[in-house]
Amino acid sequence: MVLMTTATVAPAGQAAEAVRPVLMKGNEAMAEAAIQAGCEAYFGYPITPQAELLEWMARRMPELGRVFVQAESELGAINMALGAAATGARVLASSSSPGISLMAEAMSYMAGSEVPMVLINVMRGGPGLGSIGPSQADYFQATKGHGHGDYRLPVLAPSSIAEAVALTADAFEVAERYRTPVIILADGVMGQAMEPVVPVYRTPPRESAGWELTGAVGREPRVVRSLHLRPEELEAHNHHLQAKFAAIAEHEVRWAVEDLDDADVVIVAYGTSARVARTAVERAREQGVRAGIFRPISLWPFPSAELAAVALGARAVVVVEMSAGQMVEDVRLALGGRTPIFFQGRTGGMVPTPSEVVEAVVHAAAVTAPHLAGHPVSDDEKAEIR
Amino acid sequence: MVLMTTATVAPAGQAAEAVRPVLMKGNEAMAEAAIQAGCEAYFGYPITPQAELLEWMARRMPELGRVFVQAESELGAINMALGAAATGARVLASSSSPGISLMAEAMSYMAGSEVPMVLINVMRGGPGLGSIGPSQADYFQATKGHGHGDYRLPVLAPSSIAEAVALTADAFEVAERYRTPVIILADGVMGQAMEPVVPVYRTPPRESAGWELTGAVGREPRVVRSLHLRPEELEAHNHHLQAKFAAIAEHEVRWAVEDLDDADVVIVAYGTSARVARTAVERAREQGVRAGIFRPISLWPFPSAELAAVALGARAVVVVEMSAGQMVEDVRLALGGRTPIFFQGRTGGMVPTPSEVVEAVVHAAAVTAPHLAGHPVSDDEKAEIR
Amino acid sequence: MSTVTSDTRRVIYRRPEALVDTSTHYCPGCGHGIIHRLVAELLDEMHLAPSTIGVASVGCSVFAYDYLAIDFVESPHGRAPAVATGVRRVRPDAFVFTYQGDGDLAAIGTAEIVHAAARGERISVIFVNNGIYGMTGGQMAPTTLLGQHTTSSPAGREASLAGYPIPITEMLALLPGVTYAARGSIADPPLIGRTKAMMRRAFEVQLAGAGLSIVEILSTCPVGWGMTPTEAMAHVAHDVVQTYPLGVMVDRLKAPATGAPEV
Amino acid sequence: MSTVTSDTRRVIYRRPEALVDTSTHYCPGCGHGIIHRLVAELLDEMHLAPSTIGVASVGCSVFAYDYLAIDFVESPHGRAPAVATGVRRVRPDAFVFTYQGDGDLAAIGTAEIVHAAARGERISVIFVNNGIYGMTGGQMAPTTLLGQHTTSSPAGREASLAGYPIPITEMLALLPGVTYAARGSIADPPLIGRTKAMMRRAFEVQLAGAGLSIVEILSTCPVGWGMTPTEAMAHVAHDVVQTYPLGVMVDRLKAPATGAPEV
Amino acid sequence: MQHATVFSGFGGQGLLFAGKVLAEAAVIEGRDVSWMPSYGPEMRGGTASCTVIIADRPIGSPIVDAAESVVALNPPSLAKFEPLLVPGGLLIINASLVEAEPRRADIEAVPIACSALAREAGDDRFVSIVALGALIARRPIVSAASIREALGVVLGDRPALVAADFAAFERGHQAASSAVIKRRRARWRYRRRLRP
Amino acid sequence: MQHATVFSGFGGQGLLFAGKVLAEAAVIEGRDVSWMPSYGPEMRGGTASCTVIIADRPIGSPIVDAAESVVALNPPSLAKFEPLLVPGGLLIINASLVEAEPRRADIEAVPIACSALAREAGDDRFVSIVALGALIARRPIVSAASIREALGVVLGDRPALVAADFAAFERGHQAASSAVIKRRRARWRYRRRLRP
Amino acid sequence: MVSAVNQVFQPLDIDAAHCKGCGLCIDVCPHHLLELDTSIVNELGYHPTRLTDAAACTSCVLCARVCPDAVFTVFARPKGT
Amino acid sequence: MVSAVNQVFQPLDIDAAHCKGCGLCIDVCPHHLLELDTSIVNELGYHPTRLTDAAACTSCVLCARVCPDAVFTVFARPKGT
Numbered sequence A, B: 001m002v003l004m005t006t007a008t009v010a011p012a013g014q015a016a017e018a019v020r021p022v023l024m025k026g027n028e029a030m031a032e033a034a035i036q037a038g039c040e041a042y043f044g045y046p047i048t049p050q051a052e053l054l055e056w057m058a059r060r061m062p063e064l065g066r067v068f069v070q071a072e073s074e075l076g077a078i079n080m081a082l083g084a085a086a087t088g089a090r091v092l093a094s095s096s097s098p099g100i101s102l103m104a105e106a107m108s109y110m111a112g113s114e115v116p117m118v119l120i121n122v123m124r125g126g127p128g129l130g131s132i133g134p135s136q137a138d139y140f141q142a143t144k145g146h147g148h149g150d151y152r153l154p155v156l157a158p159s160s161i162a163e164a165v166a167l168t169a170d171a172f173e174v175a176e177r178y179r180t181p182v183i184i185l186a187d188g189v190m191g192q193a194m195e196p197v198v199p200v201y202r203t204p205p206r207e208s209a210g211w212e213l214t215g216a217v218g219r220e221p222r223v224v225r226s227l228h229l230r231p232e233e234l235e236a237h238n239h240h241l242q243a244k245f246a247a248i249a250e251h252e253v254r255w256a257v258e259d260l261d262d263a264d265v266v267i268v269a270y271g272t273s274a275r276v277a278r279t280a281v282e283r284a285r286e287q288g289v290r291a292g293i294f295r296p297i298s299l300w301p302f303p304s305a306e307l308a309a310v311a312l313g314a315r316a317v318v319v320v321e322m323s324a325g326q327m328v329e330d331v332r333l334a335l336g337g338r339t340p341i342f343f344q345g346r347t348g349g350m351v352p353t354p355s356e357v358v359e360a361v362v363h364a365a366a367v368t369a370p371h372l373a374g375h376p377v378s379d380d381e382k383a384e385i386r
Numbered sequence C, D: 001m002s003t004v005t006s007d008t009r010r011v012i013y014r015r016p017e018a019l020v021d022t023s024t025h026y027c028p029g030c031g032h033g034i035i036h037r038l039v040a041e042l043l044d045e046m047h048l049a050p051s052t053i054g055v056a057s058v059g060c061s062v063f064a065y066d067y068l069a070i071d072f073v074e075s076p077h078g079r080a081p082a083v084a085t086g087v088r089r090v091r092p093d094a095f096v097f098t099y100q101g102d103g104d105l106a107a108i109g110t111a112e113i114v115h116a117a118a119r120g121e122r123i124s125v126i127f128v129n130n131g132i133y134g135m136t137g138g139q140m141a142p143t144t145l146l147g148q149h150t151t152s153s154p155a156g157r158e159a160s161l162a163g164y165p166i167p168i169t170e171m172l173a174l175l176p177g178v179t180y181a182a183r184g185s186i187a188d189p190p191l192i193g194r195t196k197a198m199m200r201r202a203f204e205v206q207l208a209g210a211g212l213s214i215v216e217i218l219s220t221c222p223v224g225w226g227m228t229p230t231e232a233m234a235h236v237a238h239d240v241v242q243t244y245p246l247g248v249m250v251d252r253l254k255a256p257a258t259g260a261p262e263v
Numbered sequence E, F: 001m002q003h004a005t006v007f008s009g010f011g012g013q014g015l016l017f018a019g020k021v022l023a024e025a026a027v028i029e030g031r032d033v034s035w036m037p038s039y040g041p042e043m044r045g046g047t048a049s050c051t052v053i054i055a056d057r058p059i060g061s062p063i064v065d066a067a068e069s070v071v072a073l074n075p076p077s078l079a080k081f082e083p084l085l086v087p088g089g090l091l092i093i094n095a096s097l098v099e100a101e102p103r104r105a106d107i108e109a110v111p112i113a114c115s116a117l118a119r120e121a122g123d124d125r126f127v128s129i130v131a132l133g134a135l136i137a138r139r140p141i142v143s144a145a146s147i148r149e150a151l152g153v154v155l156g157d158r159p160a161l162v163a164a165d166f167a168a169f170e171r172g173h174q175a176a177s178s179a180v181i182k183r184r185r186a187r188w189r190y191r192r193r194l195r196p
Numbered sequence G, H: 001m002v003s004a005v006n007q008v009f010q011p012l013d014i015d016a017a018h019c020k021g022c023g024l025c026i027d028v029c030p031h032h033l034l035e036l037d038t039s040i041v042n043e044l045g046y047h048p049t050r051l052t053d054a055a056a057c058t059s060c061v062l063c064a065r066v067c068p069d070a071v072f073t074v075f076a077r078p079k080g081t
């Protein structure tokens, strides 16, 4: 059973008969979804594994008379995005990990000056130049500390290309509703793989914003800025921002669950890791271990309460990430020590295999087996329970 | 009572009679401490409130025949630092929040290619251009998600100028011991205030590194790099890095406590907030509330076990930050829901006043008073307990 | 100003309408004030204010949006030309200009201005070169004169350590995407007038649909230079121009591009 | 190579020692291979290898450190001149050079090369201009010719949208900190020889203690251009040089600086 | 039912294309599909690959730790991907370039002179499509008709090209239909003609 | 014992300098000290300030929410910092520029014509040192001898300057010693000579 | 700064509240008619400029052209005054 | 590629394992003495170059100067061969 808090394109086979699914590469599907969502301007810079997104835009946007600029750098691209979005245009930018790092300052500016836009990060292995393999090691960066100062951004993580298409439209909507940049956090697999997508797109409605820069005709001039030199003013602005973040945290939590009804072990995973988890759940169940999946779709706001609700009934939680363990902190925060948490991760561009995940699940189930309750747990075992 | 896990310069008055304390501005004191620690090269770019650090270096380094370069940007500065440090030189760079954001990519590179150096962030209010007032809102950035990929950096936070001097030398030592960049996370007050410093400096010993680039004379060529194109290789490198981080987490935890012996309420605060807390503790005690301070000095590795050890005996924990609440996540992770946590913060360049902190402490003590145990806690009160 | 309603005097100069009636945070005698005024005068005279989106940079002039009564977007330090590119591309009918200091444009923002120029972005750039980082306390800029004392070149800028003053506008003038490039100064009223004419030309070039136009203006930072405003003006008039000669470097609407500066 | 120990043949050309005996990841006919070889030949001939610290950039040549037997540091994309500055300043006796592609140097790294040049850093820059982003799959670079089809200019580069090819070496040559600037190509053996002479001069300039030296080399990216290696060479020889003329732009050790390119 | 196929060989042998054709054919048949390439500069030298998974229900991991079929068009591919095969899995080997024989006895190894057949079909670059024909001959995970239709989708309105590709496909199909199945153990050895 | 003093006025009135001298004097006397300026571009227009805390034990917050003394050298400073004073706190007002009178009755307000005295002492910029003299006259938190020594530390080896500054200090000291303490409530009003 | 028909013609309005006393107008006045009024400190803390001789002013606008704080309004001298 | 005194002089050693068959050497050889050996595929997947007529080669080094993979070692032709 798959519950989604967001409407997503149905997987192939279940698709509405009317529209035939087409095979699309993730990068291209996200690009086209943005176009169909009414994206007026795209700014980017080449980097593997997101280059096809830029290339798709390079072809399509001029065709449609819209704006495509390959910037001189990611710094250039993100600041062009800032400028275009400050006029109220629907704007997309994209890059991959090292390029995203270069955008930290501007992201902080846009959060501060409340400029809505969408940024796609097709993550690759790090740190540094790293590898070009798929990765989820920018979770901390996307959800916590990328730029300086107190801000949070909605972060949406697709787990299939069809979902990436749906989330792209959602991202623009969330961005404009809250006047905030939104990050789509995709990993290299989501960018590079091809999957069937039912080419039915959504164009979020536009509401006149009232803050956007259009030239001050018959009205007071407007300023889009993050500077509030007097700390008192900046604090007031921060209070405003924090209230907005609280509203987002209340209204924009997204997640999905699979096979949790009877699950003893809850796998928490997003993006490609959740896909691997799906295979692992099948195999684990074949081996007699009842596992299920809790899949955060919004990484910020993290579905803490929702996770807690399902995890507190389970014996163990296994967090699967393509990182050394980053989301695991949010899982710990959500569960507050009430359910044992295990971690299974691969790094540097490696994708966990279903077998590894099955192993972790079986192990977690064994270590936390009820017949062991009261029996002393060995020190080694304790150490791995977080 | 003040316990320090690191040797620091004694506060004025208690100073060794031999050396007379001198009044030093934080920025200048850190700069001079770096020089005395044997810093061979400094790279920076002007920004308030760290400009005096750069200016001190501009005067002193050429005097000493050492390297000072005012770069064309923070990007330039941090990459110059990378180059100089790759040759084994002792290197310092500094900036403030927006400039630090621009360094995200290079910091990830240095973490990945294991280049030791010290970066000082004299934090100001954000997000964006923000204000120039003192702030601690880059905690997440410093401790979690600045650059892309899986890495962690030691982060040291001074709470007095004397301590800033001591930590500067320590930072170089830690950097070289573990081949890692180290961040000194100072807030605007630590940069701008003057306090007495006993001008006794420490020069950490140099060990020949064996990896540094010197020209391949009579040996195999060396490469300093973060690229490992094959994900398998990058993963192996990440395992190596993670093992290093584990070693740092084990050996480099620093913290201090004040007045905790009989404390019912533990204030957790670092940097200038901890100084405000000191005043607040005095006043709270005058009002009959027994409060004390747990002061993390290493923000990563966070002194989780040490905090848990003292907080579990207390009625409440009050986290005080010059941010909207960032370290509070690490406190929650450390305590796992076992002690109620309250948060008191100011943002955007504002410094909490002692009265505000006293109020928060008194409130926390009241809400968690033992005579209330068993009595229903109102929903409002619950909401504020994290 | 006048408390008498029946003031019959004929105005021959007044504070431009596009200049907000407030006192500025600039130090006494700071060139930014003069240049703001020139911008405002042109916005008035060319009736541009309602269609203008200004792009502010980070420097003492970051508050330009408080002083000019037009829509404004703030840029991160140095990125104004990129921000302006974004604005320009989605608002083809707007009048778009950046207002940047020398630290902003010629140091941290080098890549952005060079590439906005290479792309021939239809924007106008007001480049205020006071040879110093004013806002952060008077540190050396890439434009600082050799030998000049600043808080980060306390012994005077020395080429062997800190390099040479950068003739960035000459460099930009090489690019075919740059339709107009000129350097003026504010050292005295006639020069101010000439600079205003350059700025007008730069704005016209944009309105004509041509490429990037830039006017570098040799300005003063009396506080950063440790001079009185009067001394600062004299310094520009006699010393700064030695390193940065005044003139029109290129006007590709008028003359075909030569590829070389026509200083 | 020879399995006979008593090979009496006199070698007149052999693979340089500084070139590691391994096959490269470059595509067949890629110009990087030729330029690597030239660098290695000069390191051998000038006996520089033991004192050299190379600075690698991000591009197809990122693996230069696998192919040249010298100490090497990797830079983030575009930042090689800054990294080299760091190396140079703390290692005054080292021979320091960067090896950068056109995307690296002329796009993302514009600020870094301009300011290393303005400072007159004593480094040599090998600037491999193949007019494209090779490594990421053949996207347009700022150096791409007008009309050229790339994966990000599928309809051919159009100046009105994507601007003009950037003559960055000409721009750098304006700076007094640049002691030597030249442009060569690898389109045929004589041109390769001339380019090698330029590189030698650039290295000599560094050894003489003068300022920054840069050699731009018009190179090929057969795969990115969708050409055979042979076609690619011809394209450089006949087409690319129209936009990027060959020659020595400045040699300030020989002739006094003129401030204008001497192409 | 789920079937994962790995296509592998030198960059330039048309692997990604063949994988796409197979994936499109599965989409045409209304199945769930995932196509995942190796990507980036590594494709320039050495071994490139792509994985195509075809299933009747939503696909889990797009990266597999076990494959039902492997197409190995050059020696390193054989070494790298043979171990991935499930017992009983299919291994199509490009016998024109690979002299080595498979190590495993529990798989179905089919050596086909793909490069030679491709050249016969008119272009060296048909090699992957030839291999695809061989694959489908042995494992009819999609129909030949769907492949033909898929070629039309991938190649667009270029009937001559589609026909040529499909002819190459049929060559491979035919060759595999008649090929002898190898099941014996073999020691790995590289082709030794490298240095003349 | 802890004593916090806020020096405030226009940028350029030498506030930071006077604060530093006081801080240095305290260091000389072996006390703990913290000196905290307002900083950045705001110093260019409007009101600048610095806070000097002197104590006999390690100082907590370098930012205060209550001050024992305030030196207000211009009108906005008075408005901004008077409320910060503890009951019984000392307020030195530069009567040369500030016509307004303090609002509070629970403080010790000492109007001194600091600017005028500074000019008498030879330079407008002595205004803060004059005020420091007044402060120390009323609150001898450090000794005049320490101030003199501190001037030497801050100004370096420039005896003439030290002497001139100390003379200005003494003028302020003397003026405050003889000034009448104002304790009456007063309505705030700006100097009204602004627009002639 | 008030001008009325029956008063002596005032060629300048000076918005002294915005004046920062930089002295640039004083430097450029060809007739040396401007000076700082040291009897005044405005809200910004400066001595503002003042016109010493309205009758001698030629309304040449140089002071207005140089003033960084746009303090001046300049009026045409009526014929014959 | 082996040369020995009693064999015909071999002016070139070609390290075929590193050759990528790009053909650039073939283009530049003034005597058209080089060609790709299509009977061979090396480990990199390419047909390497080969010298068709050792006797005709003048050891002019042009092939070596252009080869991106530094495949050639060139020997001086002994007097009289």
Ligand SMILES: Cc1ncc(C[n+]2csc(CCOP(=O)(O)OP(=O)(O)O)c2C)c(N)n1
Pocket (backbone or CB within 6 Å): B045, B046, B047, B048, B074, B098, B099, B102, C058, C059, C060, C061, C077, C100, C101, C102, C103, C104, C105, C128, C130, C132, C133, C134, C135, C136, C141, C221
């Ligand atoms: C990324 C970043 N780095 C540094 C700063 C600090 N900063 C503010 S303004 C400025 C330079 C101003 O110099 P300039 O552009 O010449 O303008 P001026 O003040 O001289 O008019 C700097 C470095 C900043 N705000 N952001």
Ligand SMILES: Cc1ncc(C[n+]2csc(CCOP(=O)(O)OP(=O)(O)O)c2C)c(N)n1
Pocket (backbone or CB within 6 Å): A045, A046, A047, A048, A074, A098, A099, A102, D058, D059, D060, D061, D077, D100, D101, D102, D103, D104, D105, D128, D130, D132, D133, D134, D135, D136, D141, D221
């Ligand atoms: C910050 C960052 N942005 C983008 C990339 C992706 N990237 C790798 S190489 C490259 C450009 C290569 O072009 P060029 O410098 O011309 O070298 P070439 O491959 O053509 O030799 C890019 C954009 C990266 N690694 N880091």
Ligand code: SF4
Pocket (backbone or CB within 6 Å): C025, C026, C027, C029, C030, C031, C032, C060, C130, C134, C135, C220, C221, C222, C223, C224, F044
């Ligand atoms: S610091 Fe310089 S540039 Fe800035 S306002 Fe003052 S005088 Fe003008």
Ligand code: SF4
Pocket (backbone or CB within 6 Å): D025, D026, D027, D029, D030, D031, D032, D060, D130, D134, D135, D220, D221, D222, D223, D224, E044
């Ligand atoms: S992509 Fe181009 S530049 Fe890169 S190796 Fe291949 S041919 Fe050379």
Ligand code: SF4
Pocket (backbone or CB within 6 Å): C029, G018, G019, G020, G021, G022, G023, G024, G025, G026, G048, G049, G066, G067, G068, G069, G070, G071, G072
């Ligand atoms: S130029 Fe303007 S600001 Fe300066 S003194 Fe004259 S009126 Fe005042």
Ligand code: SF4
Pocket (backbone or CB within 6 Å): G011, G012, G028, G029, G030, G031, G032, G033, G034, G051, G056, G057, G058, G059, G060, G061, G062, G063, G064, G074
């Ligand atoms: S208008 Fe001319 S004459 Fe009159 S005060 Fe101004 S500068 Fe002097």
Ligand code: SF4
Pocket (backbone or CB within 6 Å): D029, H018, H019, H020, H021, H022, H023, H024, H025, H026, H048, H049, H066, H067, H068, H069, H070, H071, H072
């Ligand atoms: S030039 Fe070199 S790589 Fe190319 S075919 Fe000739 S020998 Fe082979």
Ligand code: SF4
Pocket (backbone or CB within 6 Å): H011, H012, H028, H029, H030, H031, H032, H033, H034, H051, H056, H057, H058, H059, H060, H061, H062, H063, H064, H074
């Ligand atoms: S050395 Fe000269 S003649 Fe001989 S093969 Fe090479 S290019 Fe031809």
Ligand SMILES: [Mg+2]
Pocket (backbone or CB within 6 Å): C059, C101, C102, C103, C128, C129, C130, C131, C132, C133, C134, C141
């Ligand atoms: Mg400036």
Ligand SMILES: [Mg+2]
Pocket (backbone or CB within 6 Å): D059, D101, D102, D103, D128, D129, D130, D131, D132, D133, D134, D141
């Ligand atoms: Mg290139």
